[in-house]
Amino acid sequence: MTGTDASAYVGIFTAAVASALYVATYRSFVYLLRYPRNWTSPSLPETLATGALAVLVVALVSLSANGLDIASLVVSSVFIAALLSIIAAPAYAFRPASRPVEFLAKHGDYAGLWLLGPAIVAGLIIPNIKLQAVMLTAMAIEAIWFARQRMFGQGRQLYPLKDRDLSVLKTQAKDDLKAFRRRHHIRELVLSNDAVSWRGCEKTTAPCPFNLYVNRLGLNTAPCCREHMKDLSHYVAGALSKMGAVHWLEGGSLLGAIRENGALLDWEDDVDISVLLTADMTWDKLT
């Protein structure tokens, strides 16, 4: 093997490592977004770990035997920061956010691909295989995300929206359901010739973002989510009964069970179950 061959192999290997590191950064970052999606601040250790991964990608891309490549350093940092900001926007827009964040969130299905043009230009100008590999991987992930979003709805069951669910929706939408659906990008809402239905979440799909729908838009909890919560509470109660643990419904769940004839309240976003802990039935035993 000649020296040139060996350095080419090393280049391909480090490019593959840089790509893998970017995938790890992406996954860690996306996992971190469950915090803002649930209206809480991200945990510091997880944020630091994700930041460290991103720094590693940038370092691997811009450092070589020849020293530091400033152009690669700047481009990779700006590219990763811009892309992660775009990816984060929909999670932050679960709460009222600034105009740019709301804008990015609205175009969240494909906004990542807006960086494709700049990435191609940068990749052509800077002959750094590691940088090219990272940008190619990142754009491939965004393309897969876009394709998956386009396939939204496949395998989802349609629930007709009626009675109080429909009247609350109509009130919040000021009777213009089409405009409301478009403004808030509620893709679960299906409007066809007078019929209003909801494309429900399933075990295999992402859950409906009900913090956004219930707490921000003032809608009732989607019928799918209510059904899943009901099934889940029966499952938990069954498991507690099997263990012989004394348990009962509390708060809003109890109110719904009594007032609504066993149903959950329309806007319920949790189920409150209390358990009597004793010397025999300890918390450790339950968990």
Ligand SMILES: [Zn+2]
């Ligand atoms: Zn749902």
